[in-house]
Amino acid sequence: MPLYQLSSDNLLFPDPCKALEEPNGLLAIGGDLSCQRLLSAYHSGIFPWFESDQPLLWWSPDPRCILRPDRFSPSRSLKRTLRRHACQLWINRDFSQTIQLCAQTHHLKTGTWITEQMIQAYSKLHEQGVAHSIECWDQDTLIGGLYGVSVGQLFCGESMFHLRQDASKLAIWGLCQHFIKHGGQLIDCQVTNPHLERLGAIECSREQFLQHLVDLKQKQVAPECWELQQIQL
Incomplete structure (x- = not known):
């Protein structure tokens, strides 16, 4: 499965079930940490997790x-x-x-x-x-x-x-x-x-x-x- 690139003008996330198996749950890259995008993420079962030297990474692991x-x-x-x-x-x-x-x-x-x-x-x-x-x-x-x-x-x-x-x-x-x-x-x-x-x-x-x-x-x-x-x- 491809890693989805988030655009700056679209707050929608891909289906969480399309997340990668390895690393487990990695779904998308990019976007921002605006309140609107974070709320969209949590209401979709997705959360951000990334190191300081990485781009924004979004996750929905299986199992949870x-x-x-x-x-x-x-x-x-x-x-x-x-x-x-x-x-x-x-x-x-x-x-x-x-x-x-x-x-x-x-x-x-x-x-x-x-x-x-x-x-x-x-x-x-x-x-x-x-x-x-x-x-x-x-x-x-x-x-x-x-x-x-x-x-x-x-x-x-x-x-x-x-x-x-x-x-x-x-x-x-x-x-x-x-x-x-x-x-x-x-x-x-x-x-x-x-x-x-x-x-x-x-x-x-x-x-x-x-x-x-x-x-x-x-x-x-x-x-x-x-x-x-x-x-x-």
Whole structure:
């Protein structure tokens, strides 16, 4: 299958099922990171991922990694962490710091795909009420969190970080509980890794994921879901 070249004046993406098998899920190249194109991508089951020295690359892998929030089960050690430490979980308290720390911590480990271009693009989505952060705080210090994009009753997770043990796990736990409470049904984790598997993430086929997407993007969570607020576990 050919790799599709996106034009600057057309926001439509090719059928995700036409993505390459190797590398798994690579669908298109080019375009831009405008809010309109990003929204078109997420509503089509596609996301951007590229290194700083690469052109824009767009992906729809098969299989897809998903997490059902109602099936998240915190470990005993995670419950102990919550009891022992006075952590607070927040929605959208500091999106900017969250995405910056995601970029910094990944850069220290493996190099980051969260370039300045990506930070600016998702910050604009946040300003439009589409991108959100779930954060773990110790008083006034942000110690862990994640961010992603809301598509109806689906939350598309993008990246997470922790500066203290279990802080990102607490953020995921908080997201699951908060999302269920407000009508959310599914979290997209994109690609499987051992960390996500330990948290209960599973794989489904791209076809199954796209079927979920068609249904969930037409439904809405409660209006107050993404307002600035503290999460109680």
